Every structure is written in structure tokens, then in C-alpha cells.
Amino acid sequence: MNEHVKVFSNSAIVIDRMVQLLEDEKIPSLVKDNIESARVAGFGASYYDVELYVYKPDVERVVAIIESFFEKDNSQ
Secondary structure: OOOOOEEEEEOHHHHHHHHHHHHHHHEEEEEHHHHEEEEEEEEOOOOOOOEEEEEEHHHHHHHHHHHHHHHHHHHH
């Protein structure tokens, strides 16, 4: 059985972009939105409290995709 591993945490906007990039590569992912969970429960949460999880065998590929995205973003 595959196990999910947290690979990244950021804002919902950035996580949504990461999910799109992973979908382009046919890599399944899971998003845990702690901001929305906290809001529903009546608590506050950090703006960067959205987490991206992927299956353990995909971690290396996902980290490379995330790093590539930020390298391209910083070079512009």
C-alpha cells in the first residue's frame, strides 16, 4: 500500500499551481487545507498552511518539479 508524504506547504494559490504541474506529469496528489479546516472550527491559521502530499515513490520527481518551478520563477 502506498503511503502519502508531505512534500510542500504554502499558500492555496501556490499549492493549486503545484497540483496542476503534477497533474501534467500524471502524478497523483492530495491537498490538506488547514486554513479552511481552522476557519470551520473557529480558529485562525497561517496563510501558508496548505499542505501538498504525494505517494512516497513519487517524492523525488515531485521535489524536482517544485524546485524547477521556483528556479524559473526566481529567474524572471
